[in-house]
Amino acid sequence: MTPRITLVRGDITRESADAIVNAANSSLLGGGGVDGAIHRRGGPAILAECRRLRASRYPEGLPTGRAVATTAGDLDARWVIHTVGPRFSRRDDRSELLASCYRESLRVADELGARTVAFPAVSAGVYGWPMDDVARIAVETVRSARTSVEEARFVLFDEGAHEAFTARLG
Ligand code: AR6
Numbered sequence: 011m012t013p014r015i016t017l018v019r020g021d022i023t024r025e026s027a028d029a030i031v032n033a034a035n036s037s038l039l040g041g042g043g044v045d046g047a048i049h050r051r052g053g054p055a056i057l058a059e060c061r062r063l064r065a066s067r068y069p070e071g072l073p074t075g076r077a078v079a080t081t082a083g084d085l086d087a088r089w090v091i092h093t094v095g096p097r098f099s100r101r102d103d104r105s106e107l108l109a110s111c112y113r114e115s116l117r118v119a120d121e122l123g124a125r126t127v128a129f130p131a132v133s134a135g136v137y138g139w140p141m142d143d144v145a146r147i148a149v150e151t152v153r154s155a156r157t158s159v160e161e162a163r164f165v166l167f168d169e170g171a172h173e174a175f176t177a178r179l180g
Contacts, residue, residue, distance in 0.1 A: 013116075013127075013162040015152060015179060019172040022165040023051040026086040028124035029079070031115050033132045034092040036071030038064050038078075043135045048090060052083035056090055075110035077118045089122055091115045095133030098140070105147055108133055112151040119159050126161045131171050145174040 022030055022044060033044045038060040040049045049057055059080035064071070072078055077093040093111040096104035111132045119127045129152075134144040152162045166172040 011158060011160075012155060013152060013157060013159045015149065016161055016163045017172060017175050017179065018163060018165050019167075019169065020165055021047065021167065022128055022130050023047045023085060025128045025163070025165055027126040027128040027161075027163060028087060029089040029091050029115075029119050029122065029127045030082060030085060030087045031077075031127060031129045031132070032090050032092045033130050033135070033137075034072070034094055036068075036073065036094045038068065038072055038092055041136070044130045048085070052085045052090065055081050055083040060092070075107040075114065077111065077114040079118050079122055087128075089119075089124060091118050091127070093132060095137050095139075098133065098138035105143070108139070108144065108147050109151040112148055113155060116152070116155050116157045116159055116162070120157050123158075125159060126163065127159050128163045128165050130165055130167070131175075134171065141171050141174040142177075145171075145178040149175065149178040 032048045074094045079089045082090045096107040131144045133139040
């Protein structure tokens, strides 16, 4: 099955969904942007679980393009799925790694039994990707996914991001 794609403009930490995807970094120990917002609003339980995952499964950090789930703490969700987007590079094409973030997040969501998943525009902030490229890769990847997730909701922080995703959905 392919998920129904929905778009919302807003703050992903205010969303209600089975799983909320975090645009993390490989340390899994927090940062700015969505990552900072999720840890702030979600509370310390998320970071505590991230620390345990680092120690047990990812001593060298979560590789770029991969995803892993934790509890969602005080967020209105059951899980946070942390994924590590690639940094934008003009020299090499890292689209496959960005697609992998969306694919792997859906795979983890399937393992958890999540039916609704909220995604931010992974890599479109600190990691520097042009929003149009992120929108294209995100929409194409979710559209071609085979998953039991019923709704993939893109939660876009600003009007430009919302427009870029709207244009892609056509
Ligand atoms: N809800 C929805 N979208 C948001 C929110 C929010 N609360 N806050 C920001 N955005 P970024 P990246 C948008 O920088 O590019 C962190 O420090 C933002 O406008 O959060 O993958 C991590 O720890 C942008 O469109 O993630 C990593 O070190 C998009 O979310 C690094 O940044 C992604 O921006 C990851 O960078």
